[in-house]
Amino acid sequence: MTRTIPMQAPRAILFDLDGTLADTAPDLAAAVNHLRMVRGMEPTPYAILRPTASAGARGMIGAAFGLTPADEGYETLRLEWFDRYQSAMAVHSSLFDGVPELIEGLNAAGIAWGVVTNKPARFTDPLIPQIGLAHAGCVVSGDTTPHSKPHPAPLFEGAQRLGIAPEQCWYVGDDLRDIEAGRAAGMVTVACAWGYCGAEEPLGWGADYLVATPHDLLRAIQAATAAQMNALVA
Known part of the structure; x- marks a missing residue:
């Protein structure tokens, strides 16, 4: 992780799909x-x-x-x-190692989560249940709003559907556009190095966190939550 001081604890985590939750x-x-x-x-x-x-x-x-x-x-x-x-979206696609455990950890902690992707709904809607993400709190596709990432509109839509203020959400993605969209929406941004990431090194994206594995992300969330609780009782 690039950050040692925990950010504000999230009430919700919004995820990109391809290269973040799922290896498609x-x-x-x-x-x-x-x-x-x-x-x-x-x-x-x-x-x-x-x-x-x-x-x-x-x-x-x-x-x-x-x-x-x-x-x-x-x-x-x-x-x-x-x-x-x-015609063949889920033949070899699956969740990345550690993602099911990450989602279990969020559910156990009472943290809402959802998907915000640039993938069109014609693909997202049938794919989500096939790869084990049917229980997402929201699914916002690339054509759900008039704009796609890096515009913040899809992230605002995701936060609204979860009923949580954008500034209380973290956004996780494997592309510079994800970090730009999250920053524009006022969310804590997380770059996941296990994803596809493209030609640019994620270290240079300016994300609040850079995490190597889904387990590292869960640890960052837990650290931020613990720090916030300690501040409340101090």
Whole structure:
């Protein structure tokens, strides 16, 4: 963890999905490599695709085909990739090691939790129950509000659905956009180094915490809670 002084204890934890709670890269990569193979192309190595998973279609198609959203042919690939991914979203996707225990710890401590992702609802809604997150207190998808991260609107929506003020929430993610969104929403921000993280080192994102494992996150929450309780009785 980068911070030694505990921040304000959370009443709720909001999580990004891909690369934070769930390792979805295998199915995302399989979908984009299917597009390559039907075009007679060799699959792109998984090691190249995995770091781009949190960037969705923009990241995957960029890595596999070298195209940006401004390029001709990108939109056709994006729509085809969406359809292929939707047909096989939970074949190899699963929660990261330690995430079930983290969620159990939050439930035991009476801390609300939910999901705020840029993933469209057409994928989020069926995927969430398939990978063991059906009991999330809220699920905010990339098209739930008029804006997606790094805009804070989805985080405000998540906090509102939980009935908790944004400043009493922590936001956890594996992408710079997550930290930017959390900061803009006035939340304590947590960068999770176990995620995909992209090309930029999370140490430079300016998050309040940088944690290596879900267990480290739970320890940070427990430390902040204990410090707040001690301050109240001092």
